[in-house]
Amino acid sequence: MRADAIFQWNMTNAEAETYQLACIYDREFRRIFKGVENFGGEVRRNTLPKTSDPRKAWLFKYCWKLRRETRGLLESHQYRQYVVANLSILKMNYLKHESISIEPNAICGDQAWIRWKVFERWVANKETDVSAAPPIPSVASTDVKIIKEIDRTKKFLYERCDGEPTYDKIRKFLETGVFKLWIMTEKISKFYMVLSPFVKESCDIEEFSESCSFDPVLFRQKITDEVKEYFRHEYAHEYQPTSD
Numbered sequence: 001m002r003a004d005a006i007f008q009w010n011m012t013n014a015e016a017e018t019y020q021l022a023c024i025y026d027r028e029f030r031r032i033f034k035g036v037e038n039f040g041g042e043v044r045r046n047t048l049p050k051t052s053d054p055r056k057a058w059l060f061k062y063c064w065k066l067r068r069e070t071r072g073l074l075e076s077h078q079y080r081q082y083v084v085a086n087l088s089i090l091k092m093n094y095l096k097h098e099s100i101s102i103e104p105n106a107i108c109g110d111q112a113w114i115r116w117k118v119f120e121r122w123v124a125n126k127e128t129d130v131s132a133a134p135p136i137p138s139v140a141s142t143d144v145k146i147i148k149e150i151d152r153t154k155k156f157l158y159e160r161c162d163g164e165p166t167y168d169k170i171r172k173f174l175e176t177g178v179f180k181l182w183i184m185t186e187k188i189s190k191f192y193m194v195l196s197p198f199v200k201e202s203c204d205i206e207e208f209s210e211s212c213s214f215d216p217v218l219f220r221q222k223i224t225d226e227v228k229e230y231f232r233h234e235y236a237h238e239y240q241p242t243s244d
Contacts, residue, residue: 002023005019005054006019009053009054009055011055014067015055017067018060018063018064018067019054019055019060019063021063021066021067021079021083022048022054022057022059022060022063023048024079024080024083025046025059025063025083025087025104025107026046026047026048026059028080028083028084028087029046029047029087030047032084032087032088032091033046033087033091033102036091036094036095045058045059045103045104046059046102046103046104047059048060058103058104059104061104062104062105062107062108063104063107065108066107066108066112068159069108069109069113069155069159070082070155070158071158071159071162071163072158072161072162072163072164073154073155073158081119082107082116083107085115085116085119085120086106086107086112086115086116086119087102087107088119089115089118089119090102090106090115110152110155113151113152113155114148114151114152117147117151120136121136124136136230136233137226137229137230137233143222143224143227146189146191146222146223146227147227147230149189149191149192150189150191150192150195150227150230150231150234151234152189153187153188153189153191153192154234154235156182156187156188157170157188160173164237165198165237165238166237167198167201167202167238170196170198170199170202171198171201171202171203174199174202174203174208180208180211180212183212184212190209190212190214190216190219191219191222191223191227191231193205193208193209193216193219194216194219194220194223195223195227195228195231195235196235196238197235197238197239198238
């Protein structure tokens, strides 16, 4: 990373953080895809310019988007691993000759988040020292579709809440009717609806689900103990006591 670029282009704090993230991506992209044949013009879009304003680069713009999408979801020290996880999985797919284009937008959006969660669970299952924190529950034998919906919903809610969701914010979403729209358009999973302590405290789930034309009983029947454990791990903030 060229630290002087931050001062040269008079970056704000937010731009400096984004630049640092873009430098991580640039460095890891060059390392992971070093020696890969036939990559051609893909390199330019995945790296930063050396002499011009990096803020105008394709990579910088998507790192800015990633930073906005993951407020409260990732700690600063996790971004390198997040980038490595996504690029490594994309490289595996690329080498299998799948029709994919490796560009910086691949680290944004739901699919990138799902790749990260898959990688995170894989790392947790390989971890032997669990003294610092409890391991992430294994979901190897659970319905992958449900887990993906739980992961995608978490990312969506953090985006909408500009960070960690609170009981008051979820209740407001429910009261204004926007939550119903998100359920109907599948932005929020119905599995979240029946598992969430915030939702349970904020509304009559049976009445709400009727207005959305789905039967919560059918969704509860598909939820295993492993799914419950995984949800409790991912949404630990919902199990903390709420302030009066």
